[in-house]
Amino acid sequence: MYLDTIAAIATAPGEGGVGIVRLSGPDALGAGLAIFRAGRTLRRLDSGDVESHRMLYGSIVDPESRAVVDEVLLVWMQSPRSYTREDVVEIHCHGGHVPVRSILNLCLKAGARLAEPGEFTLRAFLNGRIDLSQAEAVAGVVTAQTGRSLDLAISELRGRMTERLRPARDALVETMAFLDAAADFPDDEIPSLDIDAALERVAATLGPIVASARTGLLYREGIQxxxxxxxxxxxxxxxxxxxxxxxxxxxxxxxxxxxxxxETINLGGIPATLLDTAGITETVDVVEAIGVERSRHALSTSALVVVVLDGSEPLTDGDRQVLALIDERLDPGSVVCVVNKTDQPRSLEDELGLAHAVPVIELSTVSGAGLDQLVETLHAVAVDQSDSASRPALVTSRQLDALRRADESIHSALAAREAGVPLDLLAVDVRTALYAVGEITGEHVSEAVLDEIFSRFCIGK
Ligand SMILES: Nc1nc2c(ncn2[C@@H]2O[C@H](COP(=O)(O)OP(=O)(O)OP(=O)(O)O)[C@@H](O)[C@H]2O)c(=O)[nH]1
Ligand SMILES: [Mg+2]
Known part of the structure; x- marks a missing residue:
């Protein structure tokens, strides 16, 4: 447990019905009561007068000037039954910049220290109340951009990822223990283990998680x-x-x-950032040329590309140039072709001369006909790209990276078994996989990674 007490404004900046100042640490109650006066009579309370998990009505009073700052509700959540597992005090005041700021300042004068970003959640993690994937899910809940992202973040908050990884982790620990024993005591009788079966079990657990994690990343971080x-x-x-x-x-x-x-839109639950680009053309205009360069860049860096053609005109050289760019640089699974202006008579050829089959959607931006079909197709292509039919698992790119490493190491271990590689060489892969799994749940994680994760939180969370 930490020895100092931290404080921060827990609610979003700006005006709201209520604002909450939160304290956590051994002196949370002491600092809270130093500035709190109960009821209408403004009675000073001792810690002995306060019951855990019970709202108290009263006011915050500046101990120096004796001025009443705001009418508030105060609640004490006694360790370990709190968000951080430490003593936590929350002061619910009127929402608005001035009351919350003034109350926070009084808490700091009463001995608390201003919390770092994510420090409440960091303490919850370090005190063992949540694991690392749950801590990251807290950030996911806070920053969810669509309702679907929020659903996923909440189920992750319940520890779904750690739960799903458990069979893999257990099998890895078992295998590692066996390999260590075999290396340390080569001549002794050690209980034998079916290594192949254990490794298969790990692979069977990780495979679907990696697949669903890719889809999860899509819902969380979106697509361009x-x-x-x-x-x-x-x-x-x-x-x-x-x-x-x-x-x-x-x-x-x-x-x-x-x-x-x-501009970002909600594409069936996926936050999708649409980039409208300058028309691609040969040009001598300096500004236009820079715009075209940016279009090419957007084309090469976006996960998905919508090529628009004008259905009311025959294919031009300009169209062919754009189609050639598509052909040369993107995998066909990431392109959707739009034939626009269907409210006009069609002059565009049926044959577009693309090297790969891509979905073609006819629509009119003027009448709106065909737009729904485009949205459906974009959603389907985006999900398809992440190649998973299973329920998406919400992960950060850090977690996906660790999952991939674990998955790769296990496959390399399985290949090594097949090639008859000695047991001590196998240990490297198994250890790597175990370590990577531990990085997700937080058993193996460096201080630098923790700093990185929690610095992405807002202060007060
Ligand atoms: N009839 C018809 N006209 C359309 C439709 N969609 C766009 N237009 C017209 O086509 C013209 C060009 O539209 P823009 O959206 O500016 O085309 P753009 O591809 O962004 O053009 P640049 O920015 O110059 O590359 C405008 O006059 C639009 O009103 C459509 O579905 N039907
Ligand atoms: Mg335009």
């Missing part, structure tokens, strides 16, 4: 989708139609969009 095409095909109109407001400028002049315009 570039809208590309030659000038004037209706890229900006498409962005506006998908966003539902006039975000980008639309005119009948080719070359209207000069810079990348981005």
């Amino acid at each position: 989708i570039a809208i590309v095409g030659r000038p004037n095909v209706g890229k900006s109109s498409l962005l506006n139609a998908l966003v539902g407001q006039e975000r980008a400028i639309v005119t009948e002049i080719a070359g209207t969009t000069r810079d990348v315009v981005s």
Whole structure:
């Protein structure tokens, strides 16, 4: 347990119905009571007067000036039955910048120290109340961008990932123990272990988790989708139609969009960042040329690309250039083709001459026909890309990285078994896998990684 007591504003900045100042540590109650006066008579309380997990009505009073700062509710949550497992005091005051700030200042004067970002959650982790994947899920709950992300974050908060990893972890620990014993006491009789079966068990547990983690990452961190095409095909109109407001400028002049315009939408629960780009064309205009360069960059860095064609005109050289770019640099699973302006008579050829089959959606940004189908297709392609039909597991990229390493090490161990590699060499892979699994649950994790994780939290969480 830590010896100092921390304090922070737990609610979001700005005005709200209530604001909460939170204290955690051995002196949380002492500091809280130093500035709290109970009831309408402003009676000073001793710690003996206070019951855990019970709301008290009263006021916060500045001990120096005796001025009443705000009318509040105070609750003490006695260790270990609290968020951090330490003594926690929460002061619920009127929401608004001034009361919460003043109360926080009084807490600091009463002996508490301002909390670092994520420090409450860090203490919950270090005191063993939650594991690391749960701590990261707290950040996921706080920063969830769609309702679906929030659902996933909450189930992760209940410790689903650690639970799912347990069979793999147990089998790895068992195998490691066996390998260590075999190395240390080569001549002794040690209980034998079916190593292959144990390794298979690990692989069978990790495989589906890695797959569902990829989908989870999609729901949590979202996907970037570039809208590309030659000038004037209706890229900006498409962005506006998908966003539902006039975000980008639309005119009948080719070359209207000069810079990348981005906007995030909720794509069936996936936070999707749409990039409207400048029409790709050969140009001598300096500004336009920079815009085209940015379009190419967006095209190459986005996970998904929507190529827009104008259905009311035959294919132009400009279209062919764009289609060639698509053909050369992206895997076919990441492209959706849009034939726009279906409210006009069709002049575009049926045969687009793409090297790979890609979904083609006909729509009109003017009438709105076909837009729903595009949204469905984009969602399906995005999920398909992460190649998992199972329920997504919410992970951070750090966790996904550790999962992948564990998975790779196990497959390398299985291959080594098949090749008849000696047992002591196998230990390297097994240890790597065990370590990687421990990085997710927080059993093996360096101080630097912890700092990195918790610094991403807001103060007060
Ligand atoms: N009839 C019809 N016109 C459309 C449709 N979508 C866009 N347009 C028109 O096509 C023209 C170009 O639209 P934009 O959205 O600016 O095209 P863009 O691809 O962003 O063009 P640049 O920014 O120049 O590359 C405008 O006059 C739009 O009104 C559609 O579905 N039907
Ligand atoms: Mg445009």
